[in-house]
Amino acid sequence: MAADERAGHRRPTTNDVASEAWGSRGTVSRVLTGEGYVSKGAWAAVLKAVRQTGYVANRHARGLATQRSKTVAFVLSEPRHRLFEDPNFSILLRECTRALAVHDIMLVLTIAGDQTGRERVATITGPLDTPGGVERLAGFRNVLGDVDRSRIATGDYSRESGSAAMP
Structure with missing residues (x-):
């Protein structure tokens, strides 16, 4: 489906690119991230499909996927x-x-x-079984050293967990 056919509709997805390129979402992902093997023919087909569909990577979705x-x-x-x-x-x-x-x-x-003159600085990490949560905690400790555990809360990146962590 060409970009002009979708005018006024939802943004094209990697599924749309895969369909246009007669390939899989995995192939599209490997081309877009530059990771993994993709044949020259498939690579060219995906890039052509990206142009035809008007696909633009969603930065926020990619951030969630890669943490x-x-x-x-x-x-x-x-x-x-x-x-x-x-x-x-x-x-x-x-x-x-x-x-x-x-x-x-x-x-x-x-x-x-x-506000930066406040005496207590705290952090809300992500889940500590994810690289993002672990790295956020490590960065906090790297800057502030050994801090009281009450200044560290674990969240899941949702607004609700952030609100619960900072009463």
Whole structure:
């Protein structure tokens, strides 16, 4: 099904690409991730199907599947007005964004302002039987050292578990 046939409808999926390419979702996945063997003919068919369907990878879905968000948070601990008054911040943000973009990593700006002066810092990890949860906990401990266990909560990346972890 061509992209113009889907105009105004849902976004094309890897299933649509596989159907268009007369291949499997596994083949489409291997082409899109660049991992695993795919014959030259199948590779070309998948790329053609991607163009024909208008498929664009969903960054959030890929993050859920790989348990990696490919996102870096830039936390500005200065008052908001400093972001616009100090020319160094804009240069720093621009260069960080450029450097991360080379690796297909997004930068998210968070303005904490006066909130970073708080005495207690905590984290909500993901499930500790997943790489994402383990790495989040390791990063927290790497920065803060050995911390009281009450400052670490385990969640499942849902809004509900986040709310429950931070009463």
